[in-house]
Amino acid sequence: xxxxxxxxxxxxxxxxxxxxxxxxxxxxxxxxxxxxxxxxxxxxxxxxxxxxxxxxxxxxxxxxxxxxxxxxxxxxxxxxxxxxx
Numbered sequence: 761x762x763x764x765x766x767x768x769x770x771x772x773x774x775x776x777x778x779x780x781x782x783x784x785x786x787x788x789x790x791x792x793x794x795x796x797x798x799x800x801x802x803x804x805x806x807x808x809x810x811x812x813x814x815x816x817x818x819x820x821x822x823x824x825x826x827x828x829x830x831x832x833x834x835x836x837x838x839x840x841x842x843x844x845x
């Protein structure tokens with residue numbers, strides 16, 4: 761499990777959109793592990809929303825990417841999302 765955290769840190773060292781980061785992590789896991797499915801959810805605190813513009817202090821953005829069985833099996837996807845709430 762620690763390797764997944766390392767992957768997320770390695771992918772996030774460059775400036776990029778949260779959506780792209782989430783897709784990149786999911787794609788690497790799918791390619792390297794060859795599982796039946798991958799589900800990745802990222803939650804980001806965006807300083808641009810906290811400090812400028814709308815100034816929402818608790819504005820976090822959640823992005824998900826579902827591949828394989830998680831994309832096609834709605835029951836599996838629902839179970840995963842209920843576990844991470």
